[in-house]
Amino acid sequence: MLDPSTASQFPSTRPTRNPLYIQVKQRILDAIRARRWKPGEMLPSEHQLAEEFSVSQGTLRKAIDELVTQNIIIRQQGKGSFIATHTADHSLFYFFHLVDAQNRRELPHSAVRRIRIRRGLSAECARLGLKAGSSLLDIKRVRDIGGAPVINETVLLSAATFGSLKDMSESLPNTLYKLYQEKYDTTVTSAAESLRAVGADEDDADALSIEVGTPILEIDRIAFNLDRQPIEIRISRCRTDRYHYLNMLE
Amino acid sequence: MLDPSTASQFPSTRPTRNPLYIQVKQRILDAIRARRWKPGEMLPSEHQLAEEFSVSQGTLRKAIDELVTQNIIIRQQGKGSFIATHTADHSLFYFFHLVDAQNRRELPHSAVRRIRIRRGLSAECARLGLKAGSSLLDIKRVRDIGGAPVINETVLLSAATFGSLKDMSESLPNTLYKLYQEKYDTTVTSAAESLRAVGADEDDADALSIEVGTPILEIDRIAFNLDRQPIEIRISRCRTDRYHYLNMLE
């Protein structure tokens, strides 16, 4: 929303007074978007890329520095640089903030409750950048940690893109972002989470084994792809009696 | 601390040789801790500092890069580099996450409800790194946005260090971190927030004009100084009907 970096997204109309390393970064990003390298694949060496873009290795390095801090590229000394993949660990660390009393993270297990395709409400379509009335894939699942249900979750996706997910309703994996990346060429790189305290409704009470009205934490997340376009709405309604949401500020 | 003679006793397990730019960063941090420059003050130029530490400007620049990303130093092209200060804007952006429906931040006004010195509970003292039974300064205040009460807040500090704050109970400023920095040589640079949904108790109900049991968001924050020592516990119990907690993940 208030992201200044969206201002640098104009492809070629830009007067391009940008620093060279920013231009190189954009060219690398374009190549990633064009699937020149797939997730997990190794990039050419810094020397080769510098040669290709006709810049010094220092400039190319600075370009990649930025992509590394954005978790788009992973660098490993002695091995090479790789397009980042959505491993369970990665998703857990960057996108999952519920921890136990000892601040430990544990990936919850998921069970699908219902999955269907429906017309989106106008507000939902607007948030996903879709035309009003577009059809959405609506997944409801309950996630539990250590056997106890903790999260009552709803996931909304454009059915035009992700509709075929409905066919795997039973075998839906735990880490959806990995699936988006592998099956739909969609890499989630950033997200915005809005948190509220609300009272459990009947659906929550049923899914989480609590009483109606119990205070629960609602996490409303919107996830973005490489192009900063909204991909997914995810509403997680969480018990916070044994787990809490941890946010490090630094 | 990092005595090289003792460190060399562990040749293979302990990488004794930090990169030069990390060493330089630590030396600059030490100088800041020693109050060589006060908050807001300008550092010597990169050229001068490079000379002083006998490193190249590139290496010095990389050291300062790290301090800039940690919000400890602010750089301004053409002007110089400065020790970061806790302006209201800075605190607002990094430490205040309650926003309105349009995702806009607004610094709330504060009114002190009660301020006193008491013996800390063992859990509180442990979290602040104090001996059990140490005396704490306990501040209760209500914060409102646009005239409506939104946050019922409790702040806990070591009375040994911050006890004199009690004398300004009426004139306590809105942005406490700025005060810590200016009056107590304590700069808050990082924090950890734990969020839970809870039901309002009688105190919350009274402060926030809501009914007992209304779901509210509890933010339990522990704030750290430059040395990563815990300084402050802050428990904010918030209405989230008109405002919500925004967390950007990127």
Next chain:
DNA sequence: ATCCATTTGTCCGTATGTATA
């Protein structure tokens, strides 16, 4: 177990661009 090529990481010195006062 050792050597060796490859790749990223660090460091240097220099030159030039750009913002500020």
Next chain:
DNA sequence: TTATACATACGGACAAATGGA
């Protein structure tokens, strides 16, 4: 205009990690 300070860019050198021969 001028001086100062940070920002970008270059090219070269060596260190450290990795993995295969």
